[in-house]
Amino acid sequence: MSTLPAAPPAGATAGAAARPRAPAPYANPYLAGIGLGLVLLAAYVLMGRGLGASAAPSTLVAWLMDLVAPAHTRANEFYQGYLEGGIGHPLKTWIMFEVLGVMVGGFLSGILAGRLTRTVERGLRITAMARLALAFAGGALMGFGSKLARGCTSGQALTGGAVLNLGSWAFMMMVFAGAYALAWAMRRQWR
Amino acid sequence: MMAPLFKFGAFGDEFSLVVAFLLGIGFGFALERAGFGSARKLTSQFYLNDMAVFKVMFTAIVTAMLGIFYLSWAGFMDLSLVYLEPTHIWPMIVGGLVLGFGFIVGGYCPGTSLVAMVTGRLDGLVFLLGVFVGILVFGEAYPLLEGFYEAGALGTVTLPQALHLPYGLVVLLVVLMAIGGFAGASWLERRFAPPREEV
Numbered sequence: 001m002s003t004l005p006a007a008p009p010a011g012a013t014a015g016a017a018a019r020p021r022a023p024a025p026y027a028n029p030y031l032a033g034i035g036l037g038l039v040l041l042a043a044y045v046l047m048g049r050g051l052g053a054s055a056a057p058s059t060l061v062a063w064l065m066d067l068v069a070p071a072h073t074r075a076n077e078f079y080q081g082y083l084e085g086g087i088g089h090p091l092k093t094w095i096m097f098e099v100l101g102v103m104v105g106g107f108l109s110g111i112l113a114g115r116l117t118r119t120v121e122r123g124l125r126i127t128a129m130a131r132l133a134l135a136f137a138g139g140a141l142m143g144f145g146s147k148l149a150r151g152c153t154s155g156q157a158l159t160g161g162a163v164l165n166l167g168s169w170a171f172m173m174m175v176f177a178g179a180y181a182l183a184w185a186m187r188r189q190w191r
Numbered sequence: 192m193m194a195p196l197f198k199f200g201a202f203g204d205e206f207s208l209v210v211a212f213l214l215g216i217g218f219g220f221a222l223e224r225a226g227f228g229s230a231r232k233l234t235s236q237f238y239l240n241d242m243a244v245f246k247v248m249f250t251a252i253v254t255a256m257l258g259i260f261y262l263s264w265a266g267f268m269d270l271s272l273v274y275l276e277p278t279h280i281w282p283m284i285v286g287g288l289v290l291g292f293g294f295i296v297g298g299y300c301p302g303t304s305l306v307a308m309v310t311g312r313l314d315g316l317v318f319l320l321g322v323f324v325g326i327l328v329f330g331e332a333y334p335l336l337e338g339f340y341e342a343g344a345l346g347t348v349t350l351p352q353a354l355h356l357p358y359g360l361v362v363l364l365v366v367l368m369a370i371g372g373f374a375g376a377s378w379l380e381r382r383f384a385p386p387r388e389e390v
Binding site for chain 2: 026027029030032033034035036037038039040041042043044045046047048049050051053054056057058060061062065076077078079087092094095097098099100101102103104105106107108109110113115116117118119120121122123128131132134135136137138139140141142143144145146147148149150151152153154156157158160161162163164165166167168169170171172173174175176177178179180181182183186187189190191
């Protein structure tokens with residue numbers, strides 16, 4: 001019933017080879033990290049900025065709010081910042097194009113590795129509905145937190161981390177602290 | 192000095208969007224390769240049995256950090272033209288904590304939820320919808336939060352500046368810390384390895 005892909009590396013080789021459409025194992029973390037680091041370095045060399053993610057949904061939210069309630073939205077400095085960032089159109093921003101690329105790149109890697117699976121990722125002791133409810137709640141926390149912190153794990157931790165930005169390092173420590181703090185309470189969702 | 196190329200006028204705004212798209216492809220590809228389109232893989236970090244999140248993230252940071260350091264040391268890149276987000280220490284600390292809660296509750300971060308979504312994870316899509324709502328709540332509450340959002344402003348400040356140490360020395364310390372961290376992470380993985388066959 002559960003269509004969860006086998007969590008990879010250790011000792012997954014023997015049984016996996018026998019199954020016909022077994023997904024390829026994930027990359028070695030250090031190799032994947034070097035690849036990711038080179039993409040980040042390329043962003044710095046080409047653009048003078050790093051990578052990001054949360055600015056894309058923020059731009060979309062600001063744009064949608066502007067459609068629904070322009071006066072209200074334009075009186076708000078937070079939305080205003082995202083409405084002004086585009087090249088000719090609020091949605092025509094660097095991060096929007098980067099995020100479109102993230103979706104394409106993720107899809108390509110997934111399909112090449114045979115890892116496209118329609119599923120709800122969860123542990124054995126939680127229903128799909130409960131998992132989706134928690135995914136939504138976690139997403140909302142993440143959205144809120146990323147705006148408070150002026151960036152998420154991509155735009156703040158990774159990007160600022162590589163240029164030794166003080167705030168980014170403080171942020172990164174707190175992300176790990178926050179996640180470890182609730183790990184025990186959340187264990188039924190994942191294990 | 193040649194880099195950052197965009198800052199030296201090597202290409203314009205329109206082409207920068209093509210660059211953005213291509214870099215995004217590399218970013219998404221690397222995330223998926225690492226297994227970061229999977230919430231269970233990501234959250235294993237917090238149960239100590241698979242520290243790939245730490246390993247991938249710090250390898251990436253060290254790789255990019257060394258590249259930036261050597262390129263600017265060799266005079267190819269002007270570090271002063273690289274964007275540095277000004278530090279607002281209190282909202283960054285609290286925001287990081289809230290984001291960490293969201294990570295273990297929801298299983299992703301905004302970037303990885305995109306990869307999860309495009310590789311078929313419904314929970315990735317739902318997480319992303321949550322991100323939109325969280326941003327909307329922040330936006331609507333912004334007039335109330337503005338004071339705190341601007342609190343603890345330290346300007347653009349790097350670790351070397353804060354610690355009063357040379358840039359190169361901090362680079363070396365981060366590398367040593369990462370190597371020590373990788374060894375520790377691998378030790379924890381062995382120590383907390385679960386019986387794998389429950390899946």
